Amino acid sequence: MTTHTIMPPDFAVLPEMPADVFTAPLQKPAHVGADWLEPAQTRYSSDEDAIWNDLFARQMEVLPGRAASAFLRGLETLNLDRGGVPDFGELSAELVQLTGWSVVPVPMLIPDHVFFWHLANRRFPAGNFIRTRETFDYIQEPDVFHDVFGHVPMLTDPVYADYMQEYGKAGWKAMRYNRLKALGALYWYTVEFGLIEEADGIKAYGAGILSGPTEVVYAVEAASPNRIMLNVDRVMRTDYVISDLQPTYFVIESFEDLYRQTVERDFDRLYRSLGPAFTYANSAVIDVDNVLNRGTQEYLLRGGRGSGARPV
Numbered sequence: 001m002t003t004h005t006i007m008p009p010d011f012a013v014l015p016e017m018p019a020d021v022f023t024a025p026l027q028k029p030a031h032v033g034a035d036w037l038e039p040a041q042t043r044y045s046s047d048e049d050a051i052w053n054d055l056f057a058r059q060m061e062v063l064p065g066r067a068a069s070a071f072l073r074g075l076e077t078l079n080l081d082r083g084g085v086p087d088f089g090e091l092s093a094e095l096v097q098l099t100g101w102s103v104v105p106v107p108m109l110i111p112d113h114v115f116f117w118h119l120a121n122r123r124f125p126a127g128n129f130i131r132t133r134e135t136f137d138y139i140q141e142p143d144v145f146h147d148v149f150g151h152v153p154m155l156t157d158p159v160y161a162d163y164m165q166e167y168g169k170a171g172w173k174a175m176r177y178n179r180l181k182a183l184g185a186l187y188w189y190t191v192e193f194g195l196i197e198e199a200d201g202i203k204a205y206g207a208g209i210l211s212g213p214t215e216v217v218y219a220v221e222a223a224s225p226n227r228i229m230l231n232v233d234r235v236m237r238t239d240y241v242i243s244d245l246q247p248t249y250f251v252i253e254s255f256e257d258l259y260r261q262t263v264e265r266d267f268d269r270l271y272r273s274l275g276p277a278f279t280y281a282n283s284a285v286i287d288v289d290n291v292l293n294r295g296t297q298e299y300l301l302r303g304g305r306g307s308g309a310r311p312v
């Protein structure tokens with residue numbers, strides 16, 4: 001049997017979205033172009049800068065000892081505690097020197113193919129707004145605090161920075177095969193909710209964990225969730241939870257290992273073998289898993305978010 005391999009496009013220009021691919025219909029605001037970039041970063045008020053500072057201070061109460069050392073180093077290198085929402089121009093000038101990445105403002109969630117294209121060009125799209133006091137604890141759309149505090153420090157790590165670019169390139173291929181859902185699971189379980197094994201224990205490097213106060217403690221220390229060594233093939237077949245704490249976290253041994261597992265994977269072959277739906281439930285432990293902790297799942301069995309269950 002012959003199977004042809006889809007060649008990647010030249011990422012210098014925005015690749016055309018294949019006509020047969022379904023992605024969420026997003027209404028593009030009139031003031032942004034095809035690249036979805038805002039003409040300028042928002043000028044934040046002193047009240048909004050104070051929200052950033054308070055969110056920052058709250059995270060620093062829980063992150064030491066639980067956040068990956070690469071993340072904590074990145075926070076320090078980029079001086080993200082300089083006070084107020086960071087200026088993307090200044091931030092990018094420093095980041096470009098370190099790993100060639102920049103941070104660019106976008107109005108909201110942007111279409112997948114545009115997001116992948118920016119990553120493939122080492123541009124990280126970040127929200128151009130900040131949450132309010134009313135939505136201080138939880139917002140659905142990623143704001144500048146989630147995007148910059150949660151994601152940008154990791155982009156100072158050269159290997160992780162390469163991984164993010166490879167992910168962007170892989171995104172285009174996932175669209176051609178209509179397997180965005182599977183690639184989305186990889187993003188979810190690494191970039192948003194990834195854990196890493198360090199010499200003194202398991203730490204968090206995922207932005208979804210690091211930008212909020214509850215999940216950091218739960219992901220690293222609670223008895224409820226499973227913690228399983230990452231296997232890219234397995235992760236891409238695994239369902240996940242969007243609006244509650246995760247039943248399962250996947251752990252990498254190093255960023256080199258994450259990068260290697262991703263670039264060595266034959267995605268053409270993988271996408272051809274994947275069905276359109278996930279194979280494994282989000283709490284499943286399967287035969288091939290290298291399990292670090294098998295979770296009790298107590299938190300979710302007691303009803304999870306909204307039930308008042310403690311994240312134990």
Ligand SMILES: [Fe+2]
Pocket residue numbers: 142146147150151192207208
């Ligand atoms: Fe995110």
